[in-house]
Amino acid sequence: MNTQILNKKLELIQWLSTLEDKSIIEKLLKFRQEETKDWWESISDEERKSIEKGISQADDKNLKSHSEARKIYEKYL
Structure with missing residues (x-):
């Protein structure tokens, strides 16, 4: 896997693990749900x-x- 992408993923994981804002978490979950829908x-x-x-x-x-x-x-x- 591309090292640059891997680093960005790790950065996101680290950020997400410290996230306390419920509204942002809800938005991320909604985004994930929308991305998995059949077009x-x-x-x-x-x-x-x-x-x-x-x-x-x-x-x-x-x-x-x-x-x-x-x-x-x-x-x-």
Whole structure:
């Protein structure tokens, strides 16, 4: 593991072990809980439908080449 990351982890562990502020602890727990949620649950119904449509199109071999996709979405890139 990268030594720099390991040092930062140890620094956080040390800080956390001395932390007395309950509100910060609660925020950290909430952050951890949010990070472990499945992203699928946090997107809108419209986004889910769009993804499912794309998967269905791919399953049906209804795909566009990269160059065709670039032409279609060029104005957004």
